[in-house]
Amino acid sequence: MTAFNITWTVKEDEAGLLREFLRVHKKISKSALADIKFTGGELLVNGEPSTVRKxxxxxxxxxxxxxxxxxxxxxxxxxxxxxxxxxxxHLLIVNKPAGLPTIPSRYQTKGSLAQGVLSYYEQEGVHSTFHAVNRLDKDTSGLLMIAKHRFAHSLFSQQQKVKAINRTYLAGVKGLFKRLSGTVDAPIGRNEDSLVERMVTEQGQKSVTHYSVVKEIEGNTLVSLQLETGRTHQIRVHMSHIGHPLLGDDLYGGPVDQIARQALHSWKVSFFHPFEEKLMNVDAPLPQDLQQLFGNMREQ
Structure with a gap:
């Protein structure tokens, strides 16, 4: 299988040990350097094989x-x-439809986005496995970032840890808000009576969600949301906690008569592309089922 290669020209402030050039300036992890050394990779300087001590x-x-x-x-x-x-x-960004799991599970071994991406890689001659930068619940639609190689995945994961990848979600929720924007700061943990359900609990992890009203229609509200934390089911739990469960989300008390799945869509993402060295902004249009509830979205 073909390996991924990348080439850089050393800048004036990057001169020194090759190890420092790769670790400090190019953010290659210690474990990745070990993989390069022991599992078939190679380091070259001006076309000559080299060690990190050069x-x-x-x-x-x-x-x-x-x-x-x-x-x-x-x-x-x-x-x-x-x-x-x-x-x-280096990167693939896909608009995932609702109803499609990100990865296979023991309950659904065929028909995941990961398997679709692997098939696409085969067709396009991309020699890689599936590296999801973020994941979406099966019934959540929208933007999913996929790194095309381990090094890209490492760099984007580092960005996620310092909250440098900004995502905005759209959710259709029950009821109307008294305030046009606000913040939910409530810890989330497991519901011990359920295998999947989460809940607001003092014993949970700190969880913060910011919301802003986009549109009101027929007693329901379309809100945009940004997360400071990334807890499982965070948006669903927080919206239910403040009395506005997601439409279609029967797990957390949402009405199921208007949409056949939880009304949640990963709408926008902005990030710094470490290889292109520029700020990127990508958005995914509102899917048809949410358009039927709230109409077409204009850029906010």
Whole structure:
């Protein structure tokens, strides 16, 4: 299987040990460098094989050949249409439809987005496995970021840890708000009486959700939401907690007579692209079932 390669030219302030160039300036982790050394990767400076102890100078060309990736043996590629909103050699951003799980489970082994992406990789000659930067519940639609190789996944994961990837969600919720915007700061933990349900509890983890009213129609509200934390079911739990459960979300008390799934959509994402070295903004249009409830969205 073909490996992923990347080449950089050393800038004046990056000269020094190759190890420091790769770890500090290019954010390659210690474990990734170990993989390169022991599992078939290679480091080259000006075309010559090198070790991390080599000194690099301004203008030197450093090439990193990452080890080949193996596709997970438990995931078979499954052909399916993908709504691709952005793609380059490092990143794929897909608009996931509701009803499609991100990855296979023991209850649904066929027909996940991951398997569709693997099939797409086979067709396009991309030699990689599935690296989800974020995940969405099966019944949540919208933007899902997928790194095309382990190094890209590492860089985007580092961004997530410092909250440098900003996501905005749209949710259709029951009722009308007294305030046009607000914040829900309430800890979330497991409901011990359920295998899947979460709840607001003093014993839970700190959870913060910001909301803003977008549109009101027929006694319901379309809200945009941004998360400071990323707890399981956070939006669903917090909206239910303040008396505005998501439409279609029977797990958390939402009415099920207007939409056949939880009315939640991953709408926008903004991030710094570490390879293109620029700020990126991508948005996914409101899906048809939410359009039927709230009409077409204009840019906010």
């Amino acid at each position: 000194h690099v100078r301004t203008g030197d060309e450093v090439e990193v050949r990452f080890p080949p990736e193996e596709v997970s043996s438990h995931m078979d590629p499954v052909p399916m249409p993908l709504d691709i909103l952005y793609e380059d050699e």
